Amino acid sequence: MLSGAVALGVNQAWKKETQFTPWVILTGMITLAFFLLIVAFVENPFSRIWATLDGKVFRSMVQPVGTFLIYPPNGVGLNPLLRHPGMIVHPPMLYAGFAGFVIPFSFAVASLVTGRNDSDWLRISRPWALGAWTFLTIGLVLGSRWAYDVLGWGGYWGWDPVEVAALIPWLTGTAFIHSLIVQSKRQLFKRWNFVLIILTFCMVVFGIFLTRSGVLDSVHAFSQSNIGPMFFVFISLTFIASLALLLWRWKLLVSDGQMGSLFSKESAFLFNNLLFILLFLICLAGVLFPLVSEVFTGTKMTVGASWYKQTTGPVFGGLLLLMGVVPLTAWGSTSAGKLGKRLWLPVSISLVVPVLTAFLSGLNWGGIVALWLITLAALVTLFDIGNAVVHRMKAQKEGFFIALGRVFVRNHHRYGGYLVHLGVVMIALGVVGVEFYQTQTQQTLAKGEALQLDSFKLTFTDLFQYQTTDGRAVTQAVMQISRDGRLLATINPRSDYFDLYRQSVTAPGRMSTLAEDLYVVLVDWQPTTTSAVTFHVYHNPLINWFWIGAVVMVLGALLAIGLPDRRKVESS
Amino acid sequence: MIRRAFRHGIWSHQGSHFGLLAGWMLLLVLAARVQAQTPQAVTDDDINRIASQLYCPVCQNVTLDVCPTLACDNWRAAIRSKLEAGWSDQAIQDYFVTQFGARVIGTPPKTGLNWLLYAVAPVGALGLALAGFLVLRKKTGSQVETKDSTEVSLNGSEPWREQLARDIRKDDSI
Structure with missing residues (x-):
């Protein structure tokens, strides 16, 4: 994957900016060499097992002298927890994202070494950064879906260290994608863009290190190896060398542009970047x-979801607010008065949703504020798109759908970005539903008994146990979900016991609608009589908007990357 | 007075109403005391409320409420027995911290080195706000007059000005 990315990057450098080519080749090859060294000499996936006559065993790709090959009996297969369709795509997507960020970094290094003060490296890097970001987004969302489907705790994001390690380059990468727009438009943030891409690259390597080295306790720690020290050295060298390059060219990288005012679009992008860096x-x-506390106190502290939620919640809120304001600002200068005039109508309309929610669901302040921010961001974005469509319908005498399509195609950078923002708004809706309005209960029921959660009645009607041909002992319950006496669905929460692994995997039963998920986990049962079964039931309002939003986000990103401009190709 | 009571007979027919009432009152008070001392039925939800705040001491970053191991089953049973014994949530959490160390709670206590963790967000926010302020002051300070982007001269000879003008003519891009 990395080889392919580097090859494509070099080809692009050769075609578009020959001055960069040697340095792009060098940076890409150094990165590639590092990973090949690890694969060849430290964690070789192709190594075989060799034994000597006196019983000593070696792992090596080539045959050591005086040994013979051992063929181990069949393994136990893939870890049952990983047997999920999303897991086929999740790791390659994450690694494609990681590999993709190597190219913008290579162009940044090339630009620094060659002493260029222009934005050419950004122009070439933009589609690479967007592509890498898209892959990383798909990887993260698929990981979340896997957690939701398999881990059986009713959630999609546990703030596990390995999850956070994958999120970190996504955060700096998102900041970079926003920041490069400012340099393209206003010749600002020249140094800052180098800082961001260096940070993103280092965090990519850091993320791989955390995932693969096993230095942190994680529910995703499926492997442990001795690659830690090598990664540590590589991250340190890369960071120091890149920083030294940047400092060497610091004076050259003077931003020519000026920021219009506190309320200009470039200022809003600055605040956006500051919030992403805070995250x-x-x-x-x-x-x-946990590592720091272990070094200084001997205790590896756990930093759990509650700490992350407390600290990141307000920052994510700030980003949503910016999403609601930025489309109303202009490059160059917007005065507070002008911005206020543009803002008052969407702000007034957006207040309807939190007020209604307060009446219907009570005063859940966190949820109410979050819903207001979501509504504001959605309204402003939709208003901006609608405005463009109406303008086009009038000017070009086009029908609604043709105008809508052309608005998105003709200015795909901008409206692709808006589509991503709409996806983020939907994701935020799902997050708010779970974080602020989730309810749950755990109860033990006999056959025919029911439990009540919110307005839903869940009746346990039966329990089956059977053996499958692939070595699973399945226990499957039958539950009927009804509301106001009307049967809505019959679901089958399940627990699969894998004999070879001696491990159980839950398969929650779900009733999914756009409004909510009823998510039922089979927790425990009486093995012999199967008469009493314990269920954990989660009511997750709005959760499915999380998944829909992720799809919209990816589509938006693909649109923003776009195809090569046909007119440009023809003219050239 | 006591003698009079005896004479009229507190235990006499006339006084028996008062005695009966007093007896019932006493029974009611006793019943109320017994009820108060009888532990409330502990539900799975009560256990999960506490278990979700505690991390399994021997597993990989899993909270006790969703941890599927036998050890976690036993710890959940321990929570149940302590709740039945009338322990508060905090007392149970403290018990687990004493037994297994502070790593069992997901939110590190605000003591000693842990303050570093709690300082990151406010200090980071202040530092970044200061950085933002400095950038804004530097980058907006030298402008004598602020103009809307549409008012920027389109006749600039520098390449970036021409590029900017082209971009503005085309459309704003977010």
């Missing part, structure tokens, strides 16, 4: 603190 610092601290 990055929080996540980095959360991941590293």
